[in-house]
Every structure is written in structure tokens, then in C-alpha cells.
Amino acid sequence: MKRIFYLLIFISFISCIDDDDPAFEPVDFCPNYQICLKSSQIETLQNDLEKTRAHFDFYSTAEIVEFFKTKKEENPFLFILDSEGNVLIDNHTPYTEGQNLYESIDRITGSYYIQDIINSTSTLGENNWTSHFAENPSSEKLQQIYAIVSSIEKDGEKIIFGNKNFVEK
Secondary structure, three states, X not given: OHHHHHHHHHHHHHHOOOOOOHXXXXXXXXXXXXXXXXXHHHHHHHHHHHHHHHHHOOOOHHHHHXXXXXXXXXXXXXXXXXXXXXXEEEOOOHHHOOOEOOOOOOOOOOOOHHHHXXXXXXXXXXXXXXXXXXXXXXXXXEEEEEEEEEEEEEOOEEEEEEEEEEOOO
């Protein structure tokens, strides 16, 4: 009889959950960019990273930021950070530009995702893949992002740059 009573309490509790509440919406997680991003997405992100790297050979950081601000549609996945965590440009999630996100916490994983990005670029010129969750401006939902990131020494400071894209369901 106790079991039936507890079962009824459990069922009544479950039935009170509002399925339309975004807090109860499951978040998709993908452990590996190679199986979550389409091969065309990976190729585009890698190619765009190398094009961005080439610009650093000819222009100052300020000139590069200004250049890419005018070319957002041609470089929709680009972001550039300084080593302090200041977002210099972010074409994919532009609402973060001008902010210092060094202490920002990924609401899903609990990690300091900008610090993770900066730490993953400890070797200058080396490309690395990182992942975190952020609000997708088009869907206004938390989604996983994969980014290919690199760094360069420019104008006396370390600049982190990369390209990112949301994992599609």
C-alpha cells in the first residue's frame, strides 16, 4: 500500500512540471566537434581561421578589428579577444562585443569558458578546438558552440582569435 501511495505522489509531482517551461527543456550536448559539426562547417571554420591569421601579418589589431566590423556578413563566425578576456569583435554573438567575459561562467557546465579559450591558446600559433554553451541569438536558447581558436603576439600583447558555430540539432 505504501508503494502505491509513493507512486501516486511521484506521478502527481511529475504531472506538475510544465513542459513548456524553458528551464525544463533538455540541452543537447555533443562531446566531439567532428561528429556534431557538419564537415562543411568544420572546413569553413578552419579556412576562415587561416584567413584571419593572414590579416595579422599586415595590419595592427585595431585595424583588424575595424576591418572585420565592416565585413561581418563575410566572416559571420569570427571572434577576437585580448588576453584579459575583453571581446574585441564577435560577429556570431555581437551582443558580447566590448564586454570583459573573463569571469563569465557557462551556465550548463559551470566552467569559465573564456578562460578555457585563453588557456587553450597557450602555444602561439597552435590551433585548438574548444566548446561551451551560449544563447543563440536566432533561437534565444542555450546551445553548444564549438570553436577553433588560435593566438598571435601582436602590438606587444597576446591576441586570441577564432571562429565558432552553434551545434545544430
